[in-house]
Amino acid sequence: MVTKSKLSIRFSFTPFSKRQLQVMFWWQSPEYEDKFAIIADGSVRAGKTVVMSTSYVRWAMMNFNGVNFGMAGKTIGSLRRNVIRTLKKILISEHYRVKDNQSENMLTVSKNGNTNYFFLFGGTNEASQDLVQGITAGGFFFDEVALMPESFVNQATSRLSVEGSKVWFNCNPGSPYHWFKLNWIDRLAEKKAIRVHFLMKDNPSLSQDTIDRYESMYSGVFYKRYILGQWSVADGIVYDNFNQDTMVVDPPADTVYTKNWVSVDYGTQNPTVYHLWSLHDGVWYNRAEYYYSGREKGHQKTDEQFVDDMETFFSANELSKTDTNLIVDPSAASFKRSLKNRGFTVKNANNNVVDGIRFMMSQMNAGKMKWTSSSKHALKEFNSYVWDEKAAERGEDKPVKEHDHVMDADRYFAMKVLRKPKKTRNIRLYKEGL
Numbered sequence: 001m002v003t004k005s006k007l008s009i010r011f012s013f014t015p016f017s018k019r020q021l022q023v024m025f026w027w028q029s030p031e032y033e034d035k036f037a038i039i040a041d042g043s044v045r046a047g048k049t050v051v052m053s054t055s056y057v058r059w060a061m062m063n064f065n066g067v068n069f070g071m072a073g074k075t076i077g078s079l080r081r082n083v084i085r086t087l088k089k090i091l092i093s094e095h096y097r098v099k100d101n102q103s104e105n106m107l108t109v110s111k112n113g114n115t116n117y118f119f120l121f122g123g124t125n126e127a128s129q130d131l132v133q134g135i136t137a138g139g140f141f142f143d144e145v146a147l148m149p150e151s152f153v154n155q156a157t158s159r160l161s162v163e164g165s166k167v168w169f170n171c172n173p174g175s176p177y178h179w180f181k182l183n184w185i186d187r188l189a190e191k192k193a194i195r196v197h198f199l200m201k202d203n204p205s206l207s208q209d210t211i212d213r214y215e216s217m218y219s220g221v222f223y224k225r226y227i228l229g230q231w232s233v234a235d236g237i238v239y240d241n242f243n244q245d246t247m248v249v250d251p252p253a254d255t256v257y258t259k260n261w262v263s264v265d266y267g268t269q270n271p272t273v274y275h276l277w278s279l280h281d282g283v284w285y286n287r288a289e290y291y292y293s294g295r296e297k298g299h300q301k302t303d304e305q306f307v308d309d310m311e312t313f314f315s316a317n318e319l320s321k322t323d324t325n326l327i328v329d330p331s332a333a334s335f336k337r338s339l340k341n342r343g344f345t346v347k348n349a350n351n352n353v354v355d356g357i358r359f360m361m362s363q364m365n366a367g368k369m370k371w372t373s374s375s376k377h378a379l380k381e382f383n384s385y386v387w388d389e390k391a392a393e394r395g396e397d398k399p400v401k402e403h404d405h406v407m408d409a410d411r412y413f414a415m416k417v418l419r420k421p422k423k424t425r426n427i428r429l430y431k432e433g434l
Contacts, residue, residue, distance in 0.1 A: 042229035047203030123148030177395035349412035
């Protein structure tokens with residue numbers, strides 16, 4: 001499908017901050033004439049992406065004609081949502097002609113007699129490096145480069161053989177041992193790169209209320225990274241924001257709940273967990289818990305026996321199969337089949353661990369999730385679920401795979417029920433000028 005620009009489209013910029021102006025025009029400064037790369041890192045919602053992508057295309061169009069360029073995100077889908085959608089509006093409002101060939105994932109951009117070609121890539125995994133082999137490019141833009149494998153970035157930057165080529169990187173911080181921190185940020189002079197560090201205050205389009213809201217969403221290592229903009233190690237207790245005094249509440253016995261979900265973490269020798277989540281007055285309460293460990297009991301149950309236990313769990317909590325859905329790890333194929341055969345409605349869980357932890361922490365901070373005195377194993381795991389120190393030394397964020405079964409079930413619930421669809425989130429972020 002080819003989309004042509006319409007000159008009636010207009011994009012209204014908020015006046016730029018000092019750091020945004022630096023990013024927008026760095027390539028025109030004599031001070032940076034010999035620089036090969038720019039890195040914009042720092043807190044979330046700091047206004048990095050819009051100015052980075054706009055600066056990149058302006059530079060390309062003012063310095064080249066008939067040249068190929070690359071633009072990469074974690075996936076092509078995320079690149080289109082987070083970058084290309086807004087970038088097209090900006091370019092069209094500035095009288096560029098933009099054709100978006102979605103079947104080839106290529107933008108053709110023209111202005112003042114110059115035409116260049118911007119190919120879109122997803123840096124999803126190690127195999128992604130194969131996607132950029134063979135292309136000769138005048139520049140590359142990487143959105144959220146810290147989420148991409150080093151092999152993909154190395155392969156892409158090696159394709160920059162056109163005279164005068166440059167590269168644009170933006171990201172939120174990760175571990176201080178992350179490959180991008182070690183190989184680029186810590187070696188700016190060697191890489192002929194400049195770094196512009198952003199905080200939310202560098203985005204003039206954000207109100208103080210919006211900044212306060214984002215600051216309240218994050219805790220622990222995620223606060224250090226996404227609010228303070230620091231490259232910080234994930235260590236110690238994972239849910240270090242858990243406060244038993246405020247997050248463990250027993251509603252009155254006559255409380256009326258309007259919705260119910262059951263989140264499930266399935267194990268063979270490892271524990272199997274069912275958590276009942278019920279909604280009252282805008283808050284989800286974990287008001288019932290099933291926990292069975294074959295290793296601790298010395299006897300492993302079959303799938304059918306676990307389904308029998310689910311029937312009992314539903315009956316004891318007066319749940320209806322019609323009105324109450326189950327959220328189950330996608331890998332538990334045989335167990336899900338047995339549940340469906342008994343008439344249960346099963347939804348696949350989102351098993352992105354680090355994103356899920358970060359999101360669940362934000363919901364805890366917002367008071368959207370609470371536990372009760374029935375959450376006995378959850379309360380134990382909150383105090384024993386920790387980050388993997390050896391993984392941190394490799395620049396990876398991973399919890400230790402112990403004392404995590406209830407934590408997994410609760411994370412499944414948060415990501416499935418409380419997380420807004422991507423379309424809704426993108427509309428909100430666009431309205432905030434991000």
